[in-house]
Amino acid sequence: MKSAVALLEDEGEQGFSIRKVGSRVGCDPMAVLYHFKSKAGLEQAMADALNAELTPVDATAPWRARLSALASQYRALALRYPRTFPLLLRFWVTGPADYRHAEMIYQALSDAGFEDRQTVDICFGFYASILGLAAAEVGGMLQPATAENLAEARSLPAADFPMTRRLLPAFEAQRPAEIYALMVETVLNGIEQLRDAPTDSRVGG
Template identity: 65%
Template sequence: MESEGPDAFSVRKLATTLGCDPMAVLYHFKSKTGLERAMADAINAEIAAVDPNASWRNRLTALAFQYRELALKYPRTFPLLMRFWITGPADYRHAEMIYQALADAGLGDEQMVDMCFGWYASLLGLAAAEVGGLLKPATPEIIAEIDRLPSADFPTMTRLLPTFADQKAGRSYETMVQVILDGIEHALAR
């Protein structure tokens, strides 16, 4: 999937690459969806366990940055993580770490479920957005385009132009991870 992208990926092409019959692949994984789920879990398995003795916030931060690295390493396969409620054994282990961190933070069961899903959706979405280009630093072309905007009509964007030009890769991701964790802490204070 990484070499040709999701649109060009097929069971038939994979089977040709592996030197086997496409039906052998389907027999093993039951369907293309089963194969894609297994692929998602295979990259998910690269996420390392976090120190269970670290604070809940540090554990979630460490996991969050591992997901970003995974997206950067597998930009075409990473979106599969967002297709499945759970990808398989590796994902169950990660979910357990997240639920335990949220339990250690003091959340109740309903809050833990809602916040775990929200945490996953937010972080996977942010990582996919960075790989897709949305969270990457502005290009010189975009900076020039903003600079040509009439400042009377776009005063805030004009004022922010030096900040746009100084964006750093990963800064938006890091900021939003902290905002999400701050939101969890805020929920605890209620």
């Protein structure tokens, strides 16, 4: 599995194939295909291998601390494997390692006071939020604006784009780690606010 991940990190998705994986590990590509059933099966196993690198969160910590700790680990994982990490967004569950982390989230949300339906909805929304944030960072979206980005924004008519022009210094000063932490806190605040809302006003309640 490490060889497949290394290949994807070295060559990117366009250069990744069952044939190249077989060549790298020294076996017939058909043997790889037989074992994983398909390229998607291999990619799912690779995603779960990344999930297996995460450290189990302290089950005795407060529920918010558990979710925050896991979110921090996912960002670190994305930075280690920027080309493989997006695979985590492709599957409902990647495998055994993913189930273990999801179990922790289910328990944390149950401990927070949510019923089963909302526990499931919030868990998947939480995953989509933090995995999407981490993938956006390694994909380039959360990086500070480049000189070319700033020049393009400065060329916009000030009368039509006053806010964009006003925010130019802020675009240049963006820091990915700060954005990630801010949005994780925002998501957790939203979860807590939902928990504390009257039951009949809860979305999906």
